[in-house]
Amino acid sequence: MKISNVEALVVAAGWRPWIYVKVETDEGITGWGECSDTRTPKGIAATVTDLTSVLLGQDPRAFEARFADMSRLTRSSPGGIAAKAIAGIECALLDIKAKALGVSVAELFGGPTRDQIRLYWSHCGSTRVRYSKLLGTPPIETWEDISALGKEVVSRGFTALKTNIVLPGKGGTWYSGFDGTLGPNDEWAPNWLVAHTEKLIGTFRDAVGPDFDLNLDLNFHFKPEACMRIAKALEPYNLHWLEIDCHDPEAVLQIKQSTSTRICTGETLIHMEQYLPYFERHAADVFMIDVPWNGFAQAKKVANLAEAFKLNVAPHNYYSHLSSFISAQLCAVLPNVRIMEIDIDDIAWKDDLTTAVPEIDAGYMTIPKGPGWGADVNEAVARAHPWDAAKASPTKTMPPPRSY
Secondary structure (H helix, E strand, O other): OOEEEEEEEEEEEOOEEEEEEEEEEOOOOEEEEEOOOOOOHHHHHHHHHHHHHHOOOOOOOOHHHHHHHHHHHOOOOOOHHHHHHHHHHHHHHHHHHHHHHOOEHHHHOOOOOOOEEEEEEEOOOHHHHHHHHHHOOOOOOOHHHHHHHHHHHHHOOOOEEEEOOEEOOOOEEOOOOOOOOOOOOOOOOOHHHHHHHHHHHHHHHHHHOOOOEEEEEOOOOOOHHHHHHHHHHOHHHOOOEEEOOOOOHHHHHHHHHOOOOOEEEOOOOOHHHHHHHHHHHOOOOEEEEOHHHHOHHHHHHHHHHHHHOOOEEEEOOOOOHHHHHHHHHHHOOOOOEOOEEEEOOOOOOOHHHEOOOOOEEOOEEEOOOOOEOOOOEOHHHHHHOEOOHHHOOOOOOOOOHHHO
16 A cells, blocks of 8 residues: 555634645545644645655555654654644554554554543633634623533533633633734733632632532743742632643743642643653643644653653644544543543534544543544535635734733
């Protein structure tokens, strides 16, 4: 079997793009991968094209050899855009190999270890406060709207959610460059914002009850000092985790040691060598792994390394259904998974983009049984929604902090 074609499709998903990789073979088996990145889609798609020089005519089933070939080609630019392009291709190669054998990808790695995986409803409130008209969901304008959303999540069977620092009535969340706002916010937390965050989590806690798991994602928005203040303020609410992105393991460890609030990090790290300094320090309580940015086999290696350090992992998964299928397959081959992320509020054509949709019941997703990922990209639908940044639903631009 030989690789005959490699192509990246950048698909419009409302306010952001999703990136699919299609790998075709001379035996008629097509594999699909996802490597979505909302900020550099054209760069990743172009890198996929650049990588075809070491792929065409090669055996797709030898995915470790192909990974090594692609890594050598991009070794002067490790990580970043190149790693994501490699990850999307690697996922497509695994899809091909599993389909050729008539099994799920999990079967290639000794799975399954489980039949289902617990989910948390991600970007809960953060998406609605920005895009309620596009989504056809109730707006988030008051604290009562936050409370109603929390009760809705419970009524739909979920036992966990993750939110950001939502600003009801302001049309967005606290920013640090993700909203297209010019200039820095200096990554500090004014006093009013700490109090606001405490009220947000308190409102959700009152709505969902004491046994429900609440996660708050701070992204890259704050320096460690601000994270520590927020973590301390939220201690009474027993968060499942406070999520922080930071490329300094000592800084993350400093935050963890300052609070009883559990800390999660890692969603932007790539491959074992970037995770290792965090694992060695036990810098966080839970570690996110992004499969579309690492690749499946590499993500499993990271998770196995985490297991050696007695740590739990959780897939970072805020993309399309294909990513959910891929991430669920990862959960199916690991013994140290905490929970899996999924976005519930989304564009109307999300379900049409794949040949199957996740089977979710009572807040759990059934592990797909294959072959391959258990779903393919509906290519006609994907091509009918090409990404055009100029026509995308605009991201809310937040006014300066002094306006609040």
